[in-house]
Amino acid sequence: MTAAADPITSARPDGAVPTARTAGPQGRRRRKADPFRILAFVILAALALAWLVPVGWAILTSVKTEAEAAAMPVTLIPDNGFTLSAYAETLSEGKVPRWAWNSLFTSTLVTAITVVISALAGYALSRMQFTGRRLIVTLTVASIMIPGQILIVPLFRLMLSLNLVDTYWGIILPQVVAAPMVFILMKFFDQIPKELEEAALMDGASRLRILWSIIVPLSRPILGAVAIFVFIGAWNNFLWPFIVINDANLMTLPVGLQTVISAYGIQYAQNMAQAVLAALPLIVVFLFFQRQIIKGISTTGIAGT
Template sequence: MATQTLNRATLGTSTSPAVRQPRKKMSAGKIAAVVVAAVIAVLWLVPFAWATVTAFKSETDAASPKISWVPPSGFTADAFVKVFQDGNIPLWTWNSLYTSAAITAVTLVISSLVAYALSRIDFKGKKVLMTVIIASIIVPPPVLIIPLFYQMLALHMIDTSWAIILPQVIHPAMVFVLKKFFDQIPSELEEAAVMDGASRMRIFLQVVLPLSRPILAAVAIFVFIGAWNNFLWPFIATNDASLLTLPVGLQTIKSAYGIQYAQNMASALLAALPLIVVFLFFQRQIIKGVATTGLAGT
């Protein structure tokens, strides 16, 4: 009896038609969006791939007017070896790492405190201060280079790490983004904390910041990338070779034989490699941050 039941169950299972979920057809708008995204990805990847191929060419093949993805003399890492021989890559990388990390940490503290005050605290001159912050977003950073240089000179900070860090910790755009995010947090949560006897700082640290982890992570990543890529200000603020950041240090590697295309591409890849690693590890936070900055009311 048990065998017959098992056979029937087996036959029923084998002969029953498979249940298939209906495939959802993509609309014309989604197809167009995918095509546009693919074209943009190709437009970005082709120059990056060309730079990578050029970096692994010999200088003769890299300077050849003939376009070739496969060099006649084969691939070589001589350009990278030359860059490491002529420059202090580990020291420059460390300088960029700790200055960018310090800029990111200080920026998060200052921007979050200012944004929270503008979002939750009523005080005189609040609208004027918010207007100044918004207006300062449109000011081009190169305009402030000369005043900042004289300020650092008056404070005797030129040729120090502080000269690189301090002028880059003020980010009005990040204050604006954080303020808009804090506006979306329900005030009832803070009112409940006040009834429990929590102070303003405790509310900020234990209620607001834990709810703001996605936007804080996004701001941290954007500030870190901006600080790492910054070339002009570290180039002006430091003359000491031991304080050079990676973008500045790589530009000091020059040759007496004209432009060395392979070495230039190798230097560019070395400067971009840490950012690529950051993106690979934090791509979810970056995408979430880009989506979060498009809050309603901004």
């Protein structure tokens, strides 16, 4: 007596098992979605190319002489070849290494303090019940909608009264309170099961112990993403350091490069070289932490805001 034929293997003459791409409505849906995927890929590739064009143009201009950078008609490849004279002039005329160190020092401190404050505040608003909690959450969300330029005058008067003008702390302290990061961490902490903390509380652990031993290890991806976002924002911040710092030895890199531009006028090759030098550290940060950045964007929902 022969065994009954398998309906799956007998569906094809060669006995091969149909896959999702070759059988069933799911396979047909996938085939229909392919043109949309191709269209989406083409659109994203075009947008990426449109973003890369000005970046490539800036790099090409920075390796030209000033005469060739300002010549008309514009040429893509210089007649006399590429040169690094614009970079050499930028490094010799200003205090670029000192400004880069100032940016690195202040951005690192801003990042460390902001992450600590935002984690403590986000955990308190997420887990602890106290009088005025809802009001604080509402004010935190509302403060996100306030333009930072409105706070410049009161912040400067505060730094002036504390004798922090022309100091590193004058740059750092106004940047360490970041309401968006508090809100992001609060929402992330809401997703962590409370049963983990309840067991620790029954064992006599304090709130700080729970935050350090349970919440922080579970939140490393989002904490890393928040740290990267804060660091990039602090590095690129121009307006506040420009207002609070007058000493050339304390200027950050964006402010210092702007003083070179103001002193020597518009020099296309040199200005592009300065822009490349200012963006180079952030490019390095992105290359090393691109996974954390992408994961942070997907986790926090920034891409949809």
